[in-house]
Every structure is written in structure tokens, then in C-alpha cells.
Amino acid sequence: MGLFGGEDPRETAIAWLFVVVQLALLLVIFLLPSGDAWTVPPGLDLAAFALEIAGAVLLLGGLVNLGPSLTPLPTPVPHGRLRERGLYRWVRHPIYAGIMALVVGVSIRAASVPTAIASAALIGWFVVKARWEEARLARRYPGYVEYAARTPRFVPGWPVRPVPRTG
Secondary structure, eight states: OOTTOOSOHHHHHHHHHHHHHHHHHHHHHHHSOOOOSSOOOHHHHHHHHHHHHHHHHHHHHHHHHHGGGOOSSSSOOTTOOOOOSGGGGTOSOHHHHHHHHHHHHHHHHHTOHHHHHHHHHHHHHHHHHHHHHHHHHHHHOTTHHHHHHHSOSSSTTOOOOOOOSOO
């Protein structure tokens, strides 16, 4: 078994690719200078800041709720278990959802088209990453498909879609 990886070297390489691209997009989002592509009125600035705070809290809560199942890769750890409580009762991916909320807030306040594009790319990347991850979770945990059928991916109350059993 490799560094945080499973037995299949191809899957481990794909998992690391997801992480590396995600980190690169986050660096772009947080390191690009602010712009002046749009005006951010004080009320919107405050709302975007609140979204950033909420995203950070959701991200940290998801990390804590995952406990020993936490891994940097979108693959289940051998000693992990399916989490269905805490924030995972409301969404399947609170860590991703928290990061998405955070970067949307950052993008609004940055008033920068490149930052907004990078944020949209990161959100799209999380959708692809979550689908790939869920196929592995469904293989690893017998109850994952049923959990996914009742729990939205990123937003509480959002309609759920079936998760494939293989990937």
C-alpha cells in the first residue's frame, strides 16, 4: 500500500490527481489579486464574508466529524467507517461544501473574473471528484447507496441522485 493510497496504483494516481488539481485551484483563488470587475456593495460584502465564515465552519466541522476516516484522498481508508451523523446527516460531502461556500464568498469579495473562473472550476472539480469518490465509497461500505439515496451531496434539502455501485 502506498502513501495514503490503496492497492490499485492507477486508482491511487487518479486520487492524487484530484487532490493536486484541487490544491492548485485553491492556490489560484487565494493568491490572485483582487480586481474591480464589479462593485461589491457593503451588504453584499457582509453576506459574502458570512458565507466565507460559514464555509470555514462547515469545512472544519466536516473534518472533525470524519474522525479516523479522514484522508487527503477521495478514497476510503481501510480502517474507516461510513459516517452518517453530525454534518454527514445533512450532506454527504460537508468538507467540499464548506470549501465551495468559502470560495464563492472569496470570489464575490475579490471582484475578479479570474478568481470567479477559478472558483467555478473548483466547484466543477468537486462535482467530478465527489462522483468518483462515491463509487469507491459504495464499493467499500454496504450501506452507502442507501445513505446517498436519502442524503444530498452538497446542499441540505437538495434533491438526491442515485450513486453508482461501481466506478
